[in-house]
Amino acid sequence: MAFAAKHLLGIEPLSKVDILSILDLADQYVSLNRQANKRSDTLAGLTQINMFFENSTRTQASFELAGKRLGADVMNMSMATSSIKKGESLIDTALTLNAMHPDLLVVRHPSAGAANLLAEKVNCAVINAGDGQHEHPTQALLDALTIRRAKGRLHRLNIAICGDIAHSRVARSNIMLLGKMENRLRLIGPKTLMPAGIETFGVEVFDDMRKGLRDVDVVMMLRLQKERMDGGFIPSEREYYHRFGLDFEKLGHAKPDAIVMHPAPMNRGVEIDGTLADDINRSVIQEQVEMGVAVRMAVMDLLARARRASEDGGVMA
Numbered sequence: 001m002a003f004a005a006k007h008l009l010g011i012e013p014l015s016k017v018d019i020l021s022i023l024d025l026a027d028q029y030v031s032l033n034r035q036a037n038k039r040s041d042t043l044a045g046l047t048q049i050n051m052f053f054e055n056s057t058r059t060q061a062s063f064e065l066a067g068k069r070l071g072a073d074v075m076n077m078s079m080a081t082s083s084i085k086k087g088e089s090l091i092d093t094a095l096t097l098n099a100m101h102p103d104l105l106v107v108r109h110p111s112a113g114a115a116n117l118l119a120e121k122v123n124c125a126v127i128n129a130g131d132g133q134h135e136h137p138t139q140a141l142l143d144a145l146t147i148r149r150a151k152g153r154l155h156r157l158n159i160a161i162c163g164d165i166a167h168s169r170v171a172r173s174n175i176m177l178l179g180k181m182e183n184r185l186r187l188i189g190p191k192t193l194m195p196a197g198i199e200t201f202g203v204e205v206f207d208d209m210r211k212g213l214r215d216v217d218v219v220m221m222l223r224l225q226k227e228r229m230d231g232g233f234i235p236s237e238r239e240y241y242h243r244f245g246l247d248f249e250k251l252g253h254a255k256p257d258a259i260v261m262h263p264a265p266m267n268r269g270v271e272i273d274g275t276l277a278d279d280i281n282r283s284v285i286q287e288q289v290e291m292g293v294a295v296r297m298a299v300m301d302l303l304a305r306a307r308r309a310s311e312d313g314g315v316m317a
C-alpha cells in the first residue's frame, strides 16, 4: 500500500486509488482500536505537532489519540495562548516549530489556504485539519469510511448533503470525494446557503427537503455555521428547523435503510431532531467519531511511509 503525496492538504488532488488506500488501511486500524491493546509503534520516534488556530474538541482529540496510538510523540500547541496573540505571523510560528524537527504538522486555521502555505515553508508532512471554508479532508475520508462500512460500497449511492453548504468545508471535501467515487449527489438547503457557482459542481440542487431526500441512501446533515454568517441568511432558527431540520417525518422520504450523518458539533432542534440523532438504528454519528481516529491513523501512517521512502531515495513527490 503506497501513497505518493507528501502532504494531505485536501481531497482535490487525491486519486481514487489514493482514497481507497487510505480507507483500506483505516479499516485495519478500526480493528486495532477495538482491541484491548491499541498500541502500535508505526510512528515511534516521530514527532507530531497539532496546531489548532480555531476551537476544536473532536478533531484535535482525534488527531492526538491517533498519533499516540501509533507511538508518536504528540504535542498540542494551544494557539490561543501562543505568540500569535503577540502578533507573530503564521509563517514565523511555523518556521519556529520547523526548527524543532517535527515529522507531522496537523493544522486547523480560519483562513482558506493556510495549510498549503505552511506546506511550502516547512520540511515535514502537513495535514490540513480544516482551513476556513476550503477543505477538511480527514472529515470527508472518515465520512467515506463510515458510508462504505454501513452500505457495503462507496459508489452509485444517492447521497444528500443538507443545510449550510455555502460555509462548509466539510461539504466541499465531501462533494469532491463522493463525486470522484461516482455517487449521485444532491445538495439540499435554502438558496441563501448554496455556494456561488453551484451549477459547476455536477450535483442536483433542491430547496425542499422532502423532494431532495426521495430515495436517498445517505443523509448528511451540516451544522448551521453561525460564526461564518454576517446575518440575514435564515429568517429564524425555528423556521429553519421547520423547513430544513431533519426529523423522522422528513427522513421517511429517504430509503427505509438510509443512514443519517452529522460531522458535529450538532445544534439539536436546529438542523437535526435530537431523538433522531441518538437513534442507533438510523444515525451513524458515533461511528463517524470512531472512524475519525482510524482514518487519521491511516493518513499519518501513509505520510510517514512516503517520507521514509523519499529519504531512502525513492521517487515520492
Ligand code: NCD
Pocket (backbone or CB within 6 Å): 058, 059, 130, 136, 139, 169, 170, 222, 223, 225, 263, 264, 265
Ligand atoms: C466541522 C468543522 O470544523 O469544519 N467539525 C469537525 O471537524 N468536527 C464541522 C463544523 O464545525 O460544523
